[in-house]
Amino acid sequence: MNFELPEEMVALREMTRKFAAEEIGPNAREWDRTGEIPEESIRKMGELGFLGTIAPTDLDGAELGYLGNAIVIEEFARQCGGTALMLAAHNGLCLGHILHAASDEQKKKYVPPLARGDMLGSWCLTEPCSGSDAAALETRAVLDGDEWVINGSKMFITNGSKAGVFVVTARTSDESKTKGISAFLVDRDTKGLHIGPKEDKMGMRASDTVPLTFEDMRIPKENLCGQLNMGFIDCLKVLERGRITIGSLSVGLSRGALEEAVAYAQTREQFGKPLIKHQTLQFMLADMAMETDAARILVRKAAIKQDAGESSEMESSMCKLFASEIATKSCLNAIQICGGYGYIKEMPVERLMRDAKLCEIGEGSSQVQRMIISKKLLDMKKAN
Ligand SMILES: Cc1cc2nc3c(=O)[nH]c(=O)nc-3n(C[C@H](O)[C@H](O)[C@H](O)COP(=O)(O)OP(=O)(O)OC[C@H]3O[C@@H](n4cnc5c(N)ncnc54)[C@H](O)[C@@H]3O)c2cc1C
Structure with a gap:
């Protein structure tokens, strides 16, 4: 067993360490105070591939794998936990879900802008009444012709105040607790999507956390992400x-x-x-x-x-x-x-x-x- 990192991972670590020490560390205290990572900094992270760590190169990602992603996140967290959490939710959860479950067409639409950092992504599972028991979620999606109509709410959503796309889970069947939930891709400008105010948190303050509500939110039928009821x-x-x-x-x-x-x-x-x-x-x-x-x-x-x-x-x-x-x-x-x-x-x-x-x-x-x-x-x- 070899505990040494491969050469390309050492190079990635050194490049990320330098960037994080120069561009993130000196701002971490201020971002913690203001609860805001400036867009210019997010843009720079996108240019260097930090917003597409696990996405394939043919979809504009950096294709670093999970080891590469872990190396990147460690270096960012060393300087600023909140910035690392923003990256973790974007790469690990939002992009992670799309890469795992979305159709090829959906991947072509959503992965490149996410991976380039043109927009941030959020992943929405937790609800006011369901956290650890996440499968008890109450948000509901009902098919009406060619559209899903979603009603409910989500809690503690990282990147929610800025995200361009949200992976949203909702109940689509009452037949099974875990196999009655589906995931959907929701664009930021969707009518009926209400983004609440940022939570005033103890830590990870550079990263934003918001509640969401869905009020008769209509999305196209084809925005189902993955198999029905398998979300x-x-x-x-x-x-x-x-x-x-x-x-x-x-x-x-x-x-x-x-x-x-x-x-x-x-x-x-x-x-x-x-x-x-x-x-x-x-x-x-x-x-x-x-x-x-x-x-x-x-x-x-x-x-x-x-x-x-x-x-x-x-x-x-x-x-x-x-x-x-x-x-x-x-x-x-x-x-x-x-x-x-x-x-x-x-x-x-x-x-x-x-x-x-x-x-x-x-x-x-x-x-x-x-x-x-x-x-x-x-x-x-x-x-x-
Ligand atoms: C800053 C922040 C960012 C977040 N970002 C996201 C996000 O982007 N997307 C998203 O979907 N969610 C997000 N979350 C939600 C997070 O995943 C949940 O807070 C977490 O899963 C715990 O759920 P809960 O807060 O409802 O606590 P609860 O489930 O109510 O648990 C409360 C306590 O009870 C304990 N407990 C619960 N059940 C049991 C049991 N059976 N046995 C023993 N102990 C138990 C828990 O361990 C915990 O200590 C975020 C939360 C925070 C605070």
């Missing part, structure tokens, strides 16, 4: 891949916390020597380094399985669960190492900590990941 099954596949992205986002935040803490501990002196010479703090940093690396290995294992065309359901849940919990722990430790200065906004560690907490909740909470992993273990036991 939730497609969502599970999308989430299996999306969780690798949230895992890599968590690794980036954890690495950020470690690097900031090491830098601070080298310069700050107490009791006549730099903090880094105090063994208690050295041990905290050692644990942060080890756990960040372990999380990255889990992320890459899941990504490599996806790139090989294999299922990574268990690995995706494991990497998302482990990396997100490690990220929160590392960020809290980084604040502890930086002391009072770590608690104020001038230092990035308090922002990293606020960003990290989301990774334990979004795309399936830690409890949901433990449910998936333990169910897989039981299934494996039954099969033997």
Whole structure:
């Protein structure tokens, strides 16, 4: 087994690291304050292929695979969790769903503008009453002649204030809870689509999160994305891949916390020597380094399985669960190492900590990941 990245992935990492350090990092505090990533910055990300990481080159994507996507997301998250979340929802969820389930015609229409960054994408599963139990969703789509009429609402939709296209799930049959849901492609200018105000969040503030309501929203029959009633099954596949992205986002935040803490501990002196010479703090940093690396290995294992065309359901849940919990722990430790200065906004560690907490909740909470992993273990036991 080779733990070294292939040459092209090293080059991708270096290019992304440079871009993120020069173009994202210096703005992260301001974007966290304003809750806004400027369009000019999104345009630059599009030009470099960061908005089409998993899309094929013949549809204007960068075709980096899930390993390449993980590398990109880690580098962005190291600088700004909110920007990384914007990319994660766009690439991992919206584009991910379209690439997985849409018809060739739909892909030709939607993938190139998304991959070039001409528009952002949103993915809309969660509703006010259904989060972890996502299949309990109540939004309904009814066929009326050549149009679907959709009524309902969605909650916590990333990129929603800017997106040009929304992948929307809705109930299309009452015969089965999971096999009675379909996905639809909804253009931003659709009549009956109401985009609510941005949520005032604890972290990931550069990324926008909005509620949506659909009021007799009519879309063409051909905007069904994937097979009728199989939309939730497609969502599970999308989430299996999306969780690798949230895992890599968590690794980036954890690495950020470690690097900031090491830098601070080298310069700050107490009791006549730099903090880094105090063994208690050295041990905290050692644990942060080890756990960040372990999380990255889990992320890459899941990504490599996806790139090989294999299922990574268990690995995706494991990497998302482990990396997100490690990220929160590392960020809290980084604040502890930086002391009072770590608690104020001038230092990035308090922002990293606020960003990290989301990774334990979004795309399936830690409890949901433990449910998936333990169910897989039981299934494996039954099969033997
Ligand atoms: C910033 C942000 C961005 C988001 N972006 C998107 C997006 O773009 N698209 C989208 O569709 N959704 C999005 N979400 C929604 C996110 O995926 C959900 O918040 C998440 O799945 C949890 O659902 P919930 O908030 O309804 O919590 P709930 O499901 O109500 O859960 C509350 C708590 O109960 C626990 N719990 C629930 N069921 C069980 C159980 N059976 N056993 C043990 N514990 C349980 C959960 O783990 C959690 O701790 C986003 C959320 C946030 C905060």
